[in-house]
Amino acid sequence: MTWSRISLIALLSLACCGAWADGSSPGPRITAQGFSIDAALRAEAGQFSSVRVRIEAPSRIAKLLVSDGDVETDLASTTDRSLFAMYGLERRPMNAFDVTLDMAPYINSQLTAAATYRIAITVIDRSGGVAQSALTITIIDTDNAAVETTVDNAVSQRLEESTMVLRREGLGRVEPAPGSLITWLTHEAVNVTVRLRAAETGSELRRADASIWGTTFTRDALARHLKDTPAAPYIDVAAARNGAAGTVVAVSGNDGGALIRFTASSTSVSALGTTVTLVAEVRY
DSSP: OOOOHHHHHHHHTTOOOSOOTTSOOOOOEEEEESSOTTSOEEEETTOOOOOEEEEEOTTOEEEEEEEETTEEEETTTOOOTHHHHHTTOSSOOTTOSEEEEEOHHHHHHHOOSSSEEEEEEEEEETTSOEEEEEEEEEEEOGGGHHHHHHHHHHSOOBOOEEEEEEEEESSSOOOOOTTOOEEEEEEETTTTEEEEEESSTTOEEEEEOGGGGGTOOBHHHHHHHHHHSOOBSOEEEEOGGGTTTTOEEEEEETTEEEEEEEEEEEEEEETTEEEEEEEEEEEO
């Protein structure tokens, strides 16, 4: 199985920006891409290659605050265009549904002394929803860089992180895009229970404990969980009324594996039949 970032991004393009079937929208979210936002990032001054943070706000971004010590900047309303390059932006994200910040240019240019820094990120949407998180950045003393590099090389490669959206309109099987991980059939129509299966021949699906998501950030950790969790021919989840949210599954194949956490699910009725949408975070 090939875990392709391009195919996952292609699936993301299927996402619907409208409200969920029950009329409500989820609040804003902040997620790290390719690293754990709860763990300190360590490197020599100026040597951070990419520190990407994903901001999602289905009710649109009203404020995007980045705070470093006593300095706070609202990237959604700033008139200082020189700040855009510092955060990997092309324009202000005011009213955007989502945006990805690359904090590396700011870190490399502003955090130069050997110390540990905390950069707080707050997003407020048009509905008043708030999400907060923070990056911990440790600048390594040059004299200790050789030791730190040895330690870093001993740590398993971190999993990449992306978003996956699967949708099916009407009856029948979901037609997965190349490289997608799972597919389904509707197993029970009243509560719209869908039966998940691995999308590719030779891959195996596993139901994982929800707590695994918060502790699995490296390929070694994922491999251990896959080894300890028995494969299942299918997994049933209820898609109506956000019933799939919180479910964690894993997919394994010859080229590795992936961990999937469903964050939302919705159903609606159209001329084509029932439309089912599953939204998930993926680490692969």
